[in-house]
Amino acid sequence: MFSQQLRIPGPTPIPPSVQQAMNQAMVGHRDQETKELIHTIQPLLRPIFGTKQEVIVLAGSGTGGLESAAVNIANAGDEVLVAVTGAFGDRFASICEAHDLKTHHMNVTWGTAANPDDLKSFLLDHPTIQAVFLTFCETSTGVLNPIKELAAVVREYSNAYVVVDGVSSVGGTASHMDDWGIDMLVTGSQKALMLPPGLAFIAVSERAWKQIQDNSQRRFYFDLRKYRKSLEGDSTPYTPPVSLLYGLKQAVQLIDQEGLSEIYDRHQLMMNMTRKACKALGLPLLAADDIASPTVTAIKPDHFSAKQLKMMLKSSFNLNVAGGQAHLADEIIRIGHMGYCSPNDVLLCISLLEMGLSKLTGADTFGVGTKEAEKEYFHFLSRKEDRG
Amino acid sequence: MFSQQLRIPGPTPIPPSVQQAMNQAMVGHRDQETKELIHTIQPLLRPIFGTKQEVIVLAGSGTGGLESAAVNIANAGDEVLVAVTGAFGDRFASICEAHDLKTHHMNVTWGTAANPDDLKSFLLDHPTIQAVFLTFCETSTGVLNPIKELAAVVREYSNAYVVVDGVSSVGGTASHMDDWGIDMLVTGSQKALMLPPGLAFIAVSERAWKQIQDNSQRRFYFDLRKYRKSLEGDSTPYTPPVSLLYGLKQAVQLIDQEGLSEIYDRHQLMMNMTRKACKALGLPLLAADDIASPTVTAIKPDHFSAKQLKMMLKSSFNLNVAGGQAHLADEIIRIGHMGYCSPNDVLLCISLLEMGLSKLTGADTFGVGTKEAEKEYFHFLSRKEDRG
Numbered sequence: 013m014f015s016q017q018l019r020i021p022g023p024t025p026i027p028p029s030v031q032q033a034m035n036q037a038m039v040g041h042r043d044q045e046t047k048e049l050i051h052t053i054q055p056l057l058r059p060i061f062g063t064k065q066e067v068i069v070l071a072g073s074g075t076g077g078l079e080s081a082a083v084n085i086a087n088a089g090d091e092v093l094v095a096v097t098g099a100f101g102d103r104f105a106s107i108c109e110a111h112d113l114k115t116h117h118m119n120v121t122w123g124t125a126a127n128p129d130d131l132k133s134f135l136l137d138h139p140t141i142q143a144v145f146l147t148f149c150e151t152s153t154g155v156l157n158p159i160k161e162l163a164a165v166v167r168e169y170s171n172a173y174v175v176v177d178g179v180s181s182v183g184g185t186a187s188h189m190d191d192w193g194i195d196m197l198v199t200g201s202q203k204a205l206m207l208p209p210g211l212a213f214i215a216v217s218e219r220a221w222k223q224i225q226d227n228s229q230r231r232f233y234f235d236l237r238k239y240r241k242s243l244e245g246d247s248t249p250y251t252p253p254v255s256l257l258y259g260l261k262q263a264v265q266l267i268d269q270e271g272l273s274e275i276y277d278r279h280q281l282m283m284n285m286t287r288k289a290c291k292a293l294g295l296p297l298l299a300a301d302d303i304a305s306p307t308v309t310a311i312k313p314d315h316f317s318a319k320q321l322k323m324m325l326k327s328s329f330n331l332n333v334a335g336g337q338a339h340l341a342d343e344i345i346r347i348g349h350m351g352y353c354s355p356n357d358v359l360l361c362i363s364l365l366e367m368g369l370s371k372l373t374g375a376d377t378f379g380v381g382t383k384e385a386e387k388e389y390f391h392f393l394s395r396k397e398d399r400g
Numbered sequence: 401m402f403s404q405q406l407r408i409p410g411p412t413p414i415p416p417s418v419q420q421a422m423n424q425a426m427v428g429h430r431d432q433e434t435k436e437l438i439h440t441i442q443p444l445l446r447p448i449f450g451t452k453q454e455v456i457v458l459a460g461s462g463t464g465g466l467e468s469a470a471v472n473i474a475n476a477g478d479e480v481l482v483a484v485t486g487a488f489g490d491r492f493a494s495i496c497e498a499h500d501l502k503t504h505h506m507n508v509t510w511g512t513a514a515n516p517d518d519l520k521s522f523l524l525d526h527p528t529i530q531a532v533f534l535t536f537c538e539t540s541t542g543v544l545n546p547i548k549e550l551a552a553v554v555r556e557y558s559n560a561y562v563v564v565d566g567v568s569s570v571g572g573t574a575s576h577m578d579d580w581g582i583d584m585l586v587t588g589s590q591k592a593l594m595l596p597p598g599l600a601f602i603a604v605s606e607r608a609w610k611q612i613q614d615n616s617q618r619r620f621y622f623d624l625r626k627y628r629k630s631l632e633g634d635s636t637p638y639t640p641p642v643s644l645l646y647g648l649k650q651a652v653q654l655i656d657q658e659g660l661s662e663i664y665d666r667h668q669l670m671m672n673m674t675r676k677a678c679k680a681l682g683l684p685l686l687a688a689d690d691i692a693s694p695t696v697t698a699i700k701p702d703h704f705s706a707k708q709l710k711m712m713l714k715s716s717f718n719l720n721v722a723g724g725q726a727h728l729a730d731e732i733i734r735i736g737h738m739g740y741c742s743p744n745d746v747l748l749c750i751s752l753l754e755m756g757l758s759k760l761t762g763a764d765t766f767g768v769g770t771k772e773a774e775k776e777y778f779h780f781l782s783r784k785e786d787r788g
């Protein structure tokens with residue numbers, strides 16, 4: 013009867029008003045209703061990406077969005093670099109390889125971030141790199157790569173395009189795509205944008221549009237030129253997922269109402285609450301404080317099984333957290349705190365985590381993390397009141 | 401306050417219970433709930449396609465499904481044939497060309513069907529054709545191509561793979577993919593399957609799977625091998641549109657409850673009602689009776705503007721029908737009668753059409769088509785009672 017606490021790093025819970033919006037009766041995809049939908053959504057999406065450009069919306073998983081970026085910006089044989097900081101960096105590299113791009117990997121230990129100096133050295137050694145693929149938040153490790161600094165290095169030391177996977181960051185942490193010199197920023201609907209999965213988003217810089225125009229890589233559904241052209245008439249080249257667009261309109265309006273700066277503060281707070289609690293509970297965090305993501309936190313237990321904890325949290329306490337991916341599959345648990353997630357939700361999540369820990373290890377962990385999380389939350393509210 | 405009558409050939413109205421199902425709280429895409437969803441859906445999808453094979457479900461528009469077929473079954477440079485009977489045949493050809501397939505077009509006048517004898521001649525003249533792309537229902541003209549006969553010709557006179565666009569046919573008219581020797585059958589969610597747009601479906605024959613395994617065309621998101629492998633564990637390679645899957649489960653259960661044969665009869669009836677009414681009203685039909693689609697009817701008025709009628713039906717009578725595509729854009733109107741559409745809905749649609757006609761042309765058309773549609777409906781019910 014009671015629904016689970018969904019605290020995986022996406023798909024994330026859907027706000028009731030977004031759910032409601034998706035119940036709108038179906039309309040024609042070429043009708044005025046759909047055009048108005050697209051027309052209303054566009055200006056509200058742009059600040060979330062930090063761009064003045066249009067944001068292309070396509071039917072597909074986030075991976076479809078990443079592939080769109082790759083096939084539109086580079087041609088088979090082009091030399092590209094992927095900074096691989098986890099499973100999604102790996103995926104970006106696999107996409108590039110599937111399209112016969114000559115793909116260099118800049119690998120770092122999972123749980124650490126890509127280093128701007130290393131990137132600089134690599135680019136100076138490889139002046140023929142034509143595009144650099146970066147992951148903003150590496151969902152598999154909870155690391156927020158220093159995307160502003162990384163993009164700056166690419167723009168300063170090369171002519172390569174900067175392509176960023178923003179799947180679990182856009183909407184949860186500030187993106188200033190235009191200011192940071194990012195050429196393509198991709199995300200999906202099921203993370204900080206508070207929607208079900210099924211939409212991919214991609215914003216493109218003016219200089220990247222020039223490249224896209226002439227790019228000869230084979231593509232049809234993912235050919236961004238068609239989406240841009242259709243968008244001029246508030247339309248799409250292929251039937252869009254109309255119900256998800258209704259949800260999207262409501263979601264971007266909710267975001268607009270709360271305000272981006274408030275949203276980013278809330279995510280920062282939720283991260284701080286989670287991390288403080290984990291530290292108090294003696295739970296080792298995979299990512300260091302200075303590279304921690306405001307949307308997802310990975311815990312790497314050292315004296316019990318992460319997998320067992322994850323299973324117990326679900327079966328005994330109705331709390332759904334994620335395990336790891338690839339070689340970290342059974343090594344970590346990941347807590348998502350993004351999108352339709354409040355500090356209250358985080359308090360509950362921490363309580364349930366404490367109970368799971370206690371049950372699994374026998375330790376008296378009751379309230380230990382909650383105490384720190386409450387303090388963090390309390391101080392946040394006090395500071396806000398002082399300011400307001 | 402009153403919602404429109406949506407009678408375009410997709411997207412189609414959503415049944416309330418499907419809408420309801422999509423309101424389910426979000427779940428993890430790798431959780432047992434999602435696996436059970438996929439596990440329940442698969443066996444119910446297969447008979448709709450007429451196959452014993454798994455049916456791949458991917459996030460995307462129908463066009464994404466068509467492109468998946470093309471990039472998995474053929475390699476750049478391969479010779480393929482597309483039977484172009486309208487706008488969607490054209491699109492299939494554009495997809496093939498975008499992927500550097502050596503694409504032959506077998507063009508017929510829009511509103512007519514592809515002829516099996518012509519196909520036979522073409523194949524005998526071009527023994528190097530490796531795949532033939534056919535459109536089952538050509539949504540742009542309301543023609544149902546004789547897919548069984550066309551597929552039989554391909555299988556008898558060549559070794560080419562038979563790839564079929566079933567976007568507005570699957571679920572509305574019988575598909576016997578395995579029996580007819582179809583290698584790939586593609587559809588989308590927003591037509592006879594009674595769902596919002598956002599899912600593409602593709603079923604694949606065993607011999608086509610062998611080809612797919614070795615096909616070297618560049619692809620990642622559309623690489624069907626990954627979907628098949630994931631499906632073994634009731635999963636998907638990328639985050640599926642979970643809310644649409646909940647809807648799909650309910651939709652295929654509704655289809656199962658009504659029964660495929662009853663559904664196909666209902667669509668046949670709705671076609672007959674529409675066509676009888678149009679004939680009584682003196683409205684010329686684009687497609688001849690023997691190639692008419694049970695899911696969509698195109699009318700080509702000869703003494704007034706199709707575009708004006710379409711606009712008046714919407715503005716004055718809240719009836720939303722579609723115009724034409726490409727060179728038929730302003731020449732025809734298309735009435736969709738598929739999916740969540742009953743004979744009652746068709747009666748209402750005909751009434752409104754009569755009123756629109758009367759308003760536009762001044763003719764006394766009240767009840768003229770309805771009378772014939774009612775008779776058709778009445779006889780259908782009588783025959784059913786006699787049988788039952």
